[in-house]
Amino acid sequence: MNAFNTEAFKKYGYYNTSRTGILLVDPYNDFLHPDGKAYGRSKEVIEGVHLLDNMARVIQTARDLKMQVFFVPHHRSEPTDFQSWKYPNMLQLKTKERQTFAKGTWGGEFHERFRPEPGDVIIKEHWSSSGFANTDLDEQLKQHDIDRVILIGMIANTCIEATGRFAMELGYHVTLVTDATAANSWENMHAAHEINGPNFAHAILTTGELTGILQETTVM
Numbered sequence: 774m775n776a777f778n779t780e781a782f783k784k785y786g787y788y789n790t791s792r793t794g795i796l797l798v799d800p801y802n803d804f805l806h807p808d809g810k811a812y813g814r815s816k817e818v819i820e821g822v823h824l825l826d827n828m829a830r831v832i833q834t835a836r837d838l839k840m841q842v843f844f845v846p847h848h849r850s851e852p853t854d855f856q857s858w859k860y861p862n863m864l865q866l867k868t869k870e871r872q873t874f875a876k877g878t879w880g881g882e883f884h885e886r887f888r889p890e891p892g893d894v895i896i897k898e899h900w901s902s903s904g905f906a907n908t909d910l911d912e913q914l915k916q917h918d919i920d921r922v923i924l925i926g927m928i929a930n931t932c933i934e935a936t937g938r939f940a941m942e943l944g945y946h947v948t949l950v951t952d953a954t955a956a957n958s959w960e961n962m963h964a965a966h967e968i969n970g971p972n973f974a975h976a977i978l979t980t981g982e983l984t985g986i987l988q989e990t991t992v993m
Contacts, residue, residue, distance in 0.1 A: 781982035785975075787990050794919040795835045798845045798904060798926030798933055800828070800887035803873050803880035805927070810873050810880055814957045815928065821959075822952040827980040828925050829886055831953050834984045836890070841917050844883070844895045845904035845926070845936065849876035864931070865901060902935035910936075911943055921946040923983065925953035929965035934973075941973040948976040950983055 803809035805825060812819070819825070835842055848854075854869045855861040861869075868874070874881040889895055894917070897908040904910050914922070922945050924933050933954050937947045949970050956962045970977050978986075 781978055781986055785978070785986065788921060788987055790838045790840050790987060790990055792919055793921040793923060794841045794843050794914060794917065795831065796843050796845050796904065796910075796922050796924045796926075796936065797828070797832065797887060798924060798936060799847045799874075799928075800844070800883050800926055801847070801874045801880065802882055802884050805884040805887070810871055815955050818955040818957070818959060818962055822955060822962075824953065824955045825884075825886060827950070827953040830980050830984060831923070831925050831950060832887065834987055838987060838990070840987075841919060842890075842893045843910070843913065844889055844893060845908075845910060845932075846883075846896065846898050847874055847932065848898040848900045849874050849881040851876050862901065899932075902931045903939045904932065904936040905939040905943070914945070920944075921948070923948040923950060925950050927955060928961075929954040929956040930961040930969070931956075934965055934969055937970075938973045941975075946976075947974045948978060948983065949974045951977060951979055953980050 801809070803811050804815070806812060832842065850868055850872045852872070855865055883889070894913050896904060896910045896913060899906060899908050922940050924937050924947070926933065933949070937949060940947050949966060951966045954965070956965060966977055
């Protein structure tokens with residue numbers, strides 16, 4: 774057993790890679806590219822945890838092991854969003870005002886390092902935080918015989934957390950990857966992984982711990 778993942782392995786054991794899916798949440802240019810509309814708000818954390826490199830490492834490990842990758846994208850903004858809604862929330866209205874991830878724009882495209890490949894599944898866009906609410910994510914996971922999900926992407930204390938909580942409620946095993954997600958502040962990262970995460974996640978790992986466990990699976 775490799776030393777770098779021994780403790781994580783003792784705690785969490787092996788993952789069945791054929792029944793485990795990667796949920797890549799909101800990998801848009803507006804979040805992940807330095808020129809993106811929302812990048813500046815999370816810049817310190819994104820760069821501090823080496824987010825893009827760690828996300829890429831998780832995805833590459835998954836592809837090497839032939840694990841299923843699911844893109845879980847936020848609704849792409851349009852000027853007419855929420856006009857007739859009864860109760861749009863503050864985040865939805867701010868996203869509309871800024872036209873973050875605007876439909877048909879560069880900011881609403883997937884970052885060049887995280888673009889779908891043949892066999893990936895692109896889930897219907899979610900309107901708020903949860904990748905499950907009013908989308909086909911649960912159905913797609915069931916159709917692909919997935920019962921464990923690993924969440925990476927943006928933002929740790931909103932879409933990642935809401936999607937992970939919903940997954941747990943539906944009976945999925947949930948893994949958070951602390952340095953393959955980011956947020957607008959270190960306080961929000963602390964809340965996401967150390968305060969709220971243990972209430973719903975079955976495993977909270979670093980990229981190194983996760984990829985080590987996944988790779989060990991292939992040499993059982």
